[in-house]
Amino acid sequence: MRECGSENDRPRVLVIAGYDQSAGAGVLSDVKTLEVHGVYGYAVCTGFTFQNEREISRIQWFSEEEITEQIDICCANTDFDWVKMGITASVGMAGAIVNYLQECNPAIKIVWDPVIRASSGRDFWPVVGDEWKAIAGRCYLLTPNWDEIRQLYPGEDVAEACARLTIESDCHVYLKGGHHPDHPGRDYLWSDGKVQVLEPEANPGQISSKHGSGCVLSSALAANLALGYELADAAVRAKRYVEQFLTSNKTLLGWHRALESRMG
Numbered sequence: 001m002r003e004c005g006s007e008n009d010r011p012r013v014l015v016i017a018g019y020d021q022s023a024g025a026g027v028l029s030d031v032k033t034l035e036v037h038g039v040y041g042y043a044v045c046t047g048f049t050f051q052n053e054r055e056i057s058r059i060q061w062f063s064e065e066e067i068t069e070q071i072d073i074c075c076a077n078t079d080f081d082w083v084k085m086g087i088t089a090s091v092g093m094a095g096a097i098v099n100y101l102q103e104c105n106p107a108i109k110i111v112w113d114p115v116i117r118a119s120s121g122r123d124f125w126p127v128v129g130d131e132w133k134a135i136a137g138r139c140y141l142l143t144p145n146w147d148e149i150r151q152l153y154p155g156e157d158v159a160e161a162c163a164r165l166t167i168e169s170d171c172h173v174y175l176k177g178g179h180h181p182d183h184p185g186r187d188y189l190w191s192d193g194k195v196q197v198l199e200p201e202a203n204p205g206q207i208s209s210k211h212g213s214g215c216v217l218s219s220a221l222a223a224n225l226a227l228g229y230e231l232a233d234a235a236v237r238a239k240r241y242v243e244q245f246l247t248s249n250k251t252l253l254g255w256h257r258a259l260e261s262r263m264g
Contacts, residue, residue, distance in 0.1 A: 170179050
């Protein structure tokens with residue numbers, strides 16, 4: 001793996017997501033997460049969200065042409081092996097972005113955070129059907145939370161659905177457990193139909209809900225993967241990082257700091 005302190009050879013990750021003025025979520029949060037991991041982040045904006053950490057008043061989405069133009073500018077001088085993709089105006093737009101990225105670089109690996117609904121309650125995708133499954137199959141890693149996976153697989157057993165997806169689509173699934181009805185904070189990583197359970201280390205009493213914590217976790221995964229960690233190790237490191245974020249203070253906006261050295 002690469003050394004985080006190697007300033008002349010930092011890995012670079014392209015993040016594609018919305019712009020949140022509070023910097024708790026979206027591209028600003030993604031870039032902060034990458035930076036503290038020793039990874040340089042470039043940002044492509046899918047839409048401008050008029051918001052703070054508590055509410056979204058409206059969203060001004062960018063067109064496919066405007067998004068691909070941003071991608072072209074970023075790629076004109078830099079090669080990217082890893083991309084983290086967040087909110088898009090629709091499932092179709094997410095698919096168009098993945099298509100374009102893979103036309104530019106067939107070997108590119110995408111960490112897709114399928115943000116269907118904001119924590120404030122705002123829906124991003126007007127309709128959720130089966131179109132997303134073909135897109136997921138072209139990504140390296142999918143990072144839904146518990147509520148999102150239940151929207152993607154309504155009425156189905158979550159564990160069975162995630163295991164099946166990793167077999168049929170040949171992608172990995174990191175299920176964020178913050179909204180788990182029985183075990184909040186327990187995460188799951190599925191690969192080839194098999195699961196790795198990631199239990200929280202932080203005391204529940206120390207954790208405060210944070211705006212954008214899902215974005216932070218997905219970006220931390222992308223950062224660790226870009227640094228050369230194997231997926232299982234990247235997942236553990238990302239989970240510990242987001243726990244630091246959740247325990248950093250009692251407000252809705254978390255603070256970023258380097259992962260404690262005990263992680264190695």
